Amino acid sequence: MRRRLGYASFALAVLALLAGSAITARQPDIGSVAGTPLWVVASKSLLALGITFGAYGLYAFVLGFLTRRTPDKRRQHDIRNVLRLLFLAAVLIAVLGVITDQWVGVLFSLGVVGFAVTFALQQPLFSLIGWVYIMVKRPYQVGDRVAIEGTKGDVVSVDFLVTTVWEINGELVTSNQPSGRIVTLPNSVVLSSHVYNYSWEGFPYVWNELPVQVAYETDLDYARELMVEEADDFLGDEMADHIADYRERLAETPVELEVRDRPAVNIVQKESWVELRLRYLVHPRRGQRVRNELYQRILERMNEEPERVKFPVSRNR
Structure with a gap:
């Protein structure tokens, strides 16, 4: 589709440029507007249209060429934005240059206008700077x-x-x-x-915690081992592979951290219960699904051993 639009834009550009050149060569006496001969207005308008269509056709071909060689959709999005900005600036300068016949004056005027816009439109300018950043x-x-x-x-x-x-x-x-x-x-x-x-390109994973509340009468060692076993069976190998990548990234920095490559359980004491917090690595978009699956697995295992794992009972009336 983009290629067909490119061909059509090039065809229209050629027709407009040929028509504008023909009018300039003949200079027909067809009247004037505000002291300017109509043939001048017509020829410059056609030349401006030719430049615009030609630039769009070139933009479509360049964009198609680069996106075909860049399968990553993120890179394609960035390429499209950068090309759009460059071609818009080039077309604006070219069209104003053709209309005024003052290329140096156009560049100077754009500089003055840009300086004025800096004060008049600060927020959009900051947003444009933010885009560059x-x-x-x-x-x-x-x-x-x-x-x-x-x-x-x-x-x-x-x-x-x-x-x-x-x-x-x-x-x-x-x-x-x-x-x-x-x-x-x-x-x-x-x-x-x-x-x-949460999912930057260098390491698109985060640590999550799944809290499970148990009573003080619970065999905590057994409960911890149970939770680690279920988590390790479900995502342990996958987590270990990702931790290896994380350690490589970490080695490139001056930061020193001890990072476990398997799921672990931390214990937090509360007023009426003990909270066992299962810590594991997961992709942020799978976080809730993994959390649901782990909770179901762990709860089923705990319910199989009611004498060793007890849950807190509320005493509020």
């Missing part, structure tokens, strides 16, 4: 799960001025489930706010 530093990209200024969700688009996020959680749902709402954030927020990336 996102492209260069990569705090997040399309497809990442992020949390920014109270909004949590999956990034679906990063345009020049705004980032579009498919919301999860929010006011409508819980447990890291999609709400169905779209949230639009100005790119300038990355310059002044914390950005939490």
Whole structure:
């Protein structure tokens, strides 16, 4: 589809440029507008259209060429945005140059206008700077799960001025489930706010905890071993592979951490019960499914041993 549009744009560009050149060569006396001969207006309009169609055709071909060689959809999104900005700037300068016949003056005027826009449109300018920062530093990209200024969700688009996020959680749902709402954030927020990336390209995994409350009469060693066995059986090997990648990333930094490559259980004492917190590694988009599966497995095993695993009973009346 993009290739056909490119061919059609090139054809229209050639026709417009030929028509504009023909009018310029003949210079027919067909009247004037505000002291300017109509043939001049017509020829420059056609030349401007030719430049616009030609630039779009070139944009379509370049974009198609680069996206075919870049299977990653995230990279395709970035390439499309960068090319769009470059071609828009080039077309604007070329069209104004053709209309005014003052190429140097056009560049100078754009500089003056840009200086004025800096003061008049500060927020959009900051958002554009934020977009450049996102492209260069990569705090997040399309497809990442992020949390920014109270909004949590999956990034679906990063345009020049705004980032579009498919919301999860929010006011409508819980447990890291999609709400169905779209949230639009100005790119300038990355310059002044914390950005939490749950699935960055270097290591798209997070640690989760599954708390299970048991009574003080429980055999804690048995309960801990039971939880570790179920978690290790369900995702232990997968977790170990990902931890190996994490350690490689960690070795590139000055940070020294002790990282376990299998699930583990931590104990937290509460007023009326003991909380066993199962710690494991998971992809953020699988977090709730894994949590549900682990809880069901662990609860079934614990119910098989009612003498060794006891649950807290509320004494409130």
